[in-house]
Amino acid sequence: MSGKLQASRNERDVNCFSKATPLLHTMNSKMALYILTHGVGLIAFALLTHRVTPGIAWVTLITGLAGGGLCALWGVLGLLGHRRRIGALLTLIPVCLVLITQAVSAWMVRSTGKSESLLLPTLITLMLVASVGMLMYVLHGNRPPEFYLPGTARREGSLSRGKDSHSDAGRHQSK
Amino acid sequence: MRPLKIASVVAAVHLIVLGFFFFKPPLNYFAVMCLSTIVVWSAVFSFGKGRKRAAIIAGLLFQLVTQQVAYHAWLSGQAGVWWPLAQFLALQYVIVLHLGSSPEDA
Numbered sequence: 258m259s260g261k262l263q264a265s266r267n268e269r270d271v272n273c274f275s276k277a278t279p280l281l282h283t284m285n286s287k288m289a290l291y292i293l294t295h296g297v298g299l300i301a302f303a304l305l306t307h308r309v310t311p312g313i314a315w316v317t318l319i320t321g322l323a324g325g326g327l328c329a330l331w332g333v334l335g336l337l338g339h340r341r342r343i344g345a346l347l348t349l350i351p352v353c354l355v356l357i358t359q360a361v362s363a364w365m366v367r368s369t370g371k372s373e374s375l376l377l378p379t380l381i382t383l384m385l386v387a388s389v390g391m392l393m394y395v396l397h398g399n400r401p402p403e404f405y406l407p408g409t410a411r412r413e414g415s416l417s418r419g420k421d422s423h424s425d426a427g428r429h430q431s432k
Numbered sequence: 433m434r435p436l437k438i439a440s441v442v443a444a445v446h447l448i449v450l451g452f453f454f455f456k457p458p459l460n461y462f463a464v465m466c467l468s469t470i471v472v473w474s475a476v477f478s479f480g481k482g483r484k485r486a487a488i489i490a491g492l493l494f495q496l497v498t499q500q501v502a503y504h505a506w507l508s509g510q511a512g513v514w515w516p517l518a519q520f521l522a523l524q525y526v527i528v529l530h531l532g533s534s535p536e537d538a
Contacts, residue, residue: 350449354523357466358530364474365531384469389466393459400482405456405510 282341288398293332294346295391299325299352299384317359317381324352324388342395349392356385380418441529444522452521455511463501465520467494469527477531488528495524 284292303321305316331345364376451457459464476491487513507516 309497320441346452347449348453351445353466354445354448354526356525357469360470360526361477361531362529364470365448365478368474368478384467385470390459396456397458 275410284335284345284395285340285399286336286341288342288395289335289340290331291332291394292328292335292391295327295387296325296332298387299328301325302380302384302387306384309380310374310377313364314359314377314381316355316397317384320352320355320359321384324348324355328352345395346392349388349395353385353388355393356381360385365370372424378380437529441526442487447518447522448526449457449516451522452462455507455519456512457516457519458506461506465499465523469523471526471530472498472511484532488532488538491525492528495520 272324285352303318303325306321307318326363327348331348334344360378360381363381367378472491472495476487479487499517503513503516
C-alpha cells in the first residue's frame with residue numbers, strides 16, 4: 258500500500274516537473290530588486306543627461322524614462338510574484354540598442370569638436386554599460402545548466418533533474 | 433524608399449532581439465560587440481566624411497574581423513556561426529542607417 262502511494266507521489270512529482278519547465282525562465286526576488294534599482298538608476302541618469310545638456314539629449318531622456326520606468330515596473334511585478342523574465346529582457350534589449358546609437362552619436366559630436374564637454378558621452382556610455390550588464394544578468398543569471406541545452410534535451414534534462422531532486426528528497430524524508 | 437527603410441530597420445531589430453533567444457550571447461562577447469561598435473562607428477563618421485562609402489566599408493570590415501575574433505574566443509563552442517553573424521550585421525545596419533541619416537552627418 259505504501260509502495261503504491263510512493264509510486265503515485267513520484268508520478269505526480271514527475272508530472273509537476275514536466276509542467277514546470279518554465280521554471281528555467283523565472284527570476285528570484287534578488288533579481289527583481291536589481292531590475293527595480295536599475296530602472297530607478299536609468300531614470301536618474303536620463304534626467305541628469307537632460308539637465309547637463311538641456312534640449313539636446315531628447316532621445317536619451319525618453320529612452321531613460323520609458324526604459325527605466327518599464328524596468329522599475331518589471332522589478333515591482335517581480336517582487337509581487339510575477340516571476341517571468343521575458344518582460345525585462347524585451348525592455349532592456351531596445352534600451353541597449355537605442356543607447357548604443359546615442360553613445361556613438363555623442364562620441365562622434367565630441368570628436369568632431371562641435372562639443373567640448375565629455376560629460377554627455379560619458380553619461381550615455383555609463384547608462385549603456387549598466388544596461389548591457391543588467392541585460393546579461395537577466396539573460397544568464399541563476400540559470401540551471403539545462404537552460405543552455407537545445408529544446409528537447411532541455412526538457413529531458415529538467416525532467417531528470419526533477420526526478421533526481423525529488424527522489425533525493427524522498428530518501429531524506431525516509432531517513 | 434522610406435517605407436523600405438522602415439521595413440528593413442524593423443526586420444533588423446527583430447533579428448537582434450531573436451538573436452538573444454537563439455544563441456544567448458555571453459557577457460564578454462556582447463560587451464566587445466557594443467564597445468567596438470561605439471569606437472569604430474564614431475571614428476568612421478567623424479573622420480571619414482570625405483570618403484563616406486569607403487569609410488563605411490572599412491569600418492564594416494574591421495567590425496567583421498572583431499566579431500569573428502570575439503566569436504572564436506567566447507562563443508564558438510556554444511553556438512553556430514549564423515545567428516551571431518546575423519545579429520551582428522543587423523546591429524551594424526541599424527547603427528549605420530541611423531548615423532547615415534542623422535542631421536549632424538548631413
